[in-house]
Amino acid sequence: QQQVKQSPQSLIVQKGGISIINCAYENTAFDYFPWYQQFPGKGPALLIAIRPDVSEKKEGRFTISFNKSAKQFSLHIMDSQPGDSATYFCAASRGGFKTIFGAGTRLFVKA
Amino acid sequence: NAGVTQTPKFQVLKTGQSMTLQCAQDMNHNSMYWYRQDPGMGLRLIYYSASEGTTDKGEVPNGYNVSRLNKREFSLRLESAAPSQTSVYFCASRFGTAYEQYFGPGTRLTVT
Numbered sequence: 404q405q406q407v408k409q410s411p412q413s414l415i416v417q418k419g420g421i422s423i424i425n426c427a428y429e430n431t432a433f434d435y436f437p438w439y440q441q442f443p444g445k446g447p448a449l450l451i452a453i454r455p456d457v458s459e460k461k462e463g464r465f466t467i468s469f470n471k472s473a474k475q476f477s478l479h480i481m482d483s484q485p486g487d488s489a490t491y492f493c494a495a496s497r498g499g500f501k502t503i504f505g506a507g508t509r510l511f512v513k514a
Numbered sequence: 515n516a517g518v519t520q521t522p523k524f525q526v527l528k529t530g531q532s533m534t535l536q537c538a539q540d541m542n543h544n545s546m547y548w549y550r551q552d553p554g555m556g557l558r559l560i561y562y563s564a565s566e567g568t569t570d571k572g573e574v575p576n577g578y579n580v581s582r583l584n585k586r587e588f589s590l591r592l593e594s595a596a597p598s599q600t601s602v603y604f605c606a607s608r609f610g611t612a613y614e615q616y617f618g619p620g621t622r623l624t625v626t
Contacts, residue, residue, distance in 0.1 A: 412554070435613045446518070446604050446617030447557070492556055499613045500545065500564055501572065504556040 407495050409505030416512050422480040424508045426493035429474065433495040437502075438467065438478050441490045450491070451478070483512045516540055518618035520605050526624045527595045535590040535621050537605030545608040546588035547572075547615065548580060550601040557604065563588055595625045 408427045416422045428436075437452035453460045453467045453476065460467045466479040480487055490509050496502040521536045539546065544565050549557040549572075559572030563582040577599060579591045588607075592599060602622050606615040 407556075409556070437613070444619075446606075446619050448617065449614045452613065496613055499608065499611065500562060500570075501559060502615065504549075504558070506554055506556040 407493060407503050407505045409493050409508060411508060412506070413509040414511070416480075416483045416510065418483065418485060418512055418514050420483050420512075422483045422487065422510055422512070423477060424491055424493070424510070425475065425477045426505050427473075427475045428495045428503075430495070430497070431474070432497045433503075435496040435499065436467070436469065436476050437494050437496070438465075439492045439494065439504075441492065441507075443489075447492060480510075483510075485512045485514045488512050518605055518607055518616050520603075520618040520621050522621060523619070524622050526626065527592075528626055529596060531595050532591070532593050533595065534592075535603055535605075535623075536587070537589065537618060538587045539605075539607040539616070540586065541607060541609065541616065542585070543607035543609045543616070544585075546582065547606040547608070548578070548588070548590045549604045549606065550574065550599075551604060551620070552601050560590065560603075595623075597625045599623065600625045 438450045439447035440450040441447040451465045464481045469476045490507045493505040518539045547562040548560040558574050561580040563569045566585045581589045602620045604620050605618040
């Protein structure tokens with residue numbers, strides 16, 4: 404079964420620090436790698452996404468680093484804020500119809 | 515523009531009871547999805563509908579049925595609920611060939 408493995412399960416970071424969440428995938432046919440952010444009691448929402456032909460994508464304080472040869476990608480949150488406290492899911496998709504999600508990382512940013 | 519809406523927000527069922535979870539989107543999206551979210555498991559796809567009139571199984575379809583009633587609505591039915599179906603259920607939709615999915619607020623279901 405296709406899988407996306409995400410680590411760590413939980414993460415505590417000081418305000419202003421860097422949060423790093425890692426994911427690894429198996430299927431080289433995946434062509435879209437999004438990160439979703441979920442606040443308690445809400446549905447996930449797209450945060451940032453990358454295609455496999457790009458090694459890095461940055462949007463504000465959020466950056467995806469993508470290593471195609473290692474089949475790994477990561478989310479970096481710079482200058483982490485208490486408002487960033489949420490659960491983050493990496494995912495991988497082929498063609499858009501079926502998206503495989505990682506198990507999620509609960510991030511807590513201490514003020 | 516309400517986006518993706520789901521009803522009910524919460525539901526408690528006894529083992530063996532049936533119920534239908536409702537989902538509707540007002541964004542003119544073609545594809546719709548049902549996921550379940552369990553602690554430590556992420557989101558797992560139950561069923562999806564690529565377009566009106568079509569449905570396909572996802573990773574965990576056993577014990578569920580779906581109906582794509584029209585372009586806006588996609589319902590999920592549990593015919594005989596089991597405690598293993600205790601979960602938070604999310605509906606999502608996607609426009610055309612775009613990859614981003616838009617999620618509803620979820621339904622928290624408990625089966626006792």
